[in-house]
Amino acid sequence: MKATVMSLVCLALLAGSPLRNGYEVGDNATDFKLKNVDGRMVSLSDYKAAKGFILIFDCNTCPYSKAYNSRIIALNKKYSSQGFPVIAINANDPDVSPGDSFVNMVSEAKKKEYDFPYLVDKTQEIARTYGATNTPHVFVLNKDGGTLKVAYIGTIDDNARDASAVTRKYVEDAVDALLSGKPVPTLKTKAIGCGIKWRNS
Amino acid sequence: MAQTAQLVKLEKLETLIHAKNDHIQVINFWATWCAPCVKEMPLFEKLNLERKDVKVVLVSMDMDLDPDAQKIEKFIARKGIHSSVIILNERNPNLWINKIDKNWSGALPATLVINGMNGKRMFVERELHEGELEKLIEEVK
Numbered sequence: 460m461k462a463t464v465m466s467l468v469c470l471a472l473l474a475g476s477p478l479r480n481g482y483e484v485g486d487n488a489t490d491f492k493l494k495n496v497d498g499r500m501v502s503l504s505d506y507k508a509a510k511g512f513i514l515i516f517d518c519n520t521c522p523y524s525k526a527y528n529s530r531i532i533a534l535n536k537k538y539s540s541q542g543f544p545v546i547a548i549n550a551n552d553p554d555v556s557p558g559d560s561f562v563n564m565v566s567e568a569k570k571k572e573y574d575f576p577y578l579v580d581k582t583q584e585i586a587r588t589y590g591a592t593n594t595p596h597v598f599v600l601n602k603d604g605g606t607l608k609v610a611y612i613g614t615i616d617d618n619a620r621d622a623s624a625v626t627r628k629y630v631e632d633a634v635d636a637l638l639s640g641k642p643v644p645t646l647k648t649k650a651i652g653c654g655i656k657w658r659n660s
Numbered sequence: 661m662a663q664t665a666q667l668v669k670l671e672k673l674e675t676l677i678h679a680k681n682d683h684i685q686v687i688n689f690w691a692t693w694c695a696p697c698v699k700e701m702p703l704f705e706k707l708n709l710e711r712k713d714v715k716v717v718l719v720s721m722d723m724d725l726d727p728d729a730q731k732i733e734k735f736i737a738r739k740g741i742h743s744s745v746i747i748l749n750e751r752n753p754n755l756w757i758n759k760i761d762k763n764w765s766g767a768l769p770a771t772l773v774i775n776g777m778n779g780k781r782m783f784v785e786r787e788l789h790e791g792e793l794e795k796l797i798e799e800v801k
Contacts, residue, residue, distance in 0.1 A: 522725055556695075592765035592785070593766060618751070619724060648754040649765060650757075651721050651725075651767075651768065652766055652767050652768070654767035654786060657786075
């Protein structure tokens with residue numbers, strides 16, 4: 460019996476990321492309570508006046524996160540005052556990726572002068588619930604009455620290498636559309652990136 | 661003797677993926693900056709040396725972030741890689757990730773195991789460990 464269970468577990472592992480469900484556009488997004496780099500707990504419900512959020516699963520160590528870092532800071536500068544603040548979440552397991560420890564997150568946020576929360580998803584539960592796979596992985600959330608709905612999932616734009624050569628700004632296009640009550644032009648995109656460093660089970 | 665890496669477009673990679681032949685292909689998507697990719701690389705090298713019925717192709721995705729192909733060549737020389745290495749030279753991954761595998765988010769590492777005789781395939785998006793490649797190969801037989 461034990462052997463059967465073990466082989467089932469192996470099969471599940473072999474079939475790819477075992478918990479790969481996560482959100483699709485249109486789903487209701489869950490709130491959370493996660494620790495910020497300033498030590499305080501942050502929830503989406505703290506933002507009473509927000510119209511939505513630019514939720515980004517990010518980290519310190521991934522070269523794509525580094526390439527997009529200033530673009531993420533710029534997103535918050537542009538959209539927090541319009542009701543769509545950036546909320547960054549680091550779900551990487553610090554045992555697998557020591558550069559993503561809480562201490563390193565605190566110093567990264569300080570060095571880059573983050574003016575948005577940079578939260579730790581220690582149990583990785585939020586990353587799994589949302590279906591985040593890589594960093595940076597963006598979920599644009601839109602407040603719809605009492606609920607938060609997923610309005611866009613994917614990458615920030617179409618050129619990781621060179622911000623000046625971007626032709627499609629997927630996240631900005633999504634938020635601009637939500638702000639003006641229009642349909643989001645591109646609902647979902649994919650990008651090459653660093654896989655989230657899941658805890659070894 | 662380390663291989664030299666050829667720059668390829670998506671079309672070439674798709675031809676490789678859909679080829680009908682008499683062997684099993686193990687196609688690994690990696691990048692020099694990706695720590696888990698580098699960590700699992702010896703498993704692919706071992707497979708390439710030991711299994712004559714399996715062809716290993718390591719596809720570098722480095723160009724998406726950094727156009728310096730020499731850096732990849734230096735890496736494979738330094739590591740003494742024997743498996744065949746190609747460098748995908750394409751931009752805007754959103755347009756082609758699904759053509760490689762619709763289950764792929766784009767995160768690295770990722771591995772595709774394809775049986776060129778019956779078309780069966782397995783796709784895994786995570787770091788592989790000792791013994792797992794052999795199991796994936798059995799799955800497509």
